[in-house]
Amino acid sequence: MGGSRRTAIVTGASQGIGAGIVRGFLERGFDVVATARNMAASTEVRAGEHVATVDGDIGDPATAAGLVETALARFGSIDVLVNNAGVFLTKPFTEYTSDDLGLLISTNVAGFVYVTQRVVKQMLVQQRGGNIITVTAALARNPMRGITASVSMITKGGLETITQHLAMEYAREGIRVNAVAPGAVYTPMHRNTPKEVMESLAPMGRVSTVQDVTDAVMYLTDAATVTGHILYVDGGAHAGRW
């Protein structure tokens, strides 16, 4: 415990982008605490010497407490937090229900707040800075006609705003706070999205992969003086029209 290895917590780690980020940290010699509601059933990430798994809903404050306790008990510190757990709904604005709103706020917003609060408290105790990276969405700032994600994007836009606020609030303590904003990425979230639709969302004609997003997270993990940044991984979609 508490040796030279660093520890990362990754939320939404059972599949898709989160599972790729776990693999990225393991390749770099990190210990990882991986969490999702069905983490123990994941076929992509399994518990082991360098991976602790925690099952729980990220919108439940008890999950956040369990994550920090597990990280400290198993690995002795917390150096990086990746807030990746998220849900994405599309429907006309007028058809979002109160259940939809509740799910989006609980998972994407409350889940971020509960875990990040506890992790920042621990990073302040450790007194050696830290690194928080949140997976948002390129769509938050760059709406597209026909992709009716208005209420989903309240949450992602809010996460980008708090990323910049926390970057300032904790700059002197050396806690860096950044976001990665993917365009469409091939993951189970898009298992039913036709290939032509995915490609139509990518100006380069090449849809981003889990590895592309993982590479961005690893860059931000290393980028010692980058904070308050939103790093787009969207084939240029945020930059214009195509």
Ligand SMILES: NC(=O)c1ccc[n+]([C@@H]2O[C@H](COP(=O)([O-])OP(=O)(O)OC[C@H]3O[C@@H](n4cnc5c(N)ncnc54)[C@H](OP(=O)(O)O)[C@@H]3O)[C@@H](O)[C@H]2O)c1
């Ligand atoms: N794929 C894309 O095109 C795309 C584009 C832009 C942004 N993003 C963002 O990237 C992140 C990952 O997306 P993805 O495509 O990898 O999604 P995904 O394949 O649907 O995976 C989502 C992950 O989050 C977990 N999760 C969902 N609800 C949860 C909850 N209430 N509590 C705890 N864990 C929960 C899921 O595990 P359980 O079901 O076991 O809980 C799973 O591990 C999300 O924040 C998403 O909004 C994705």
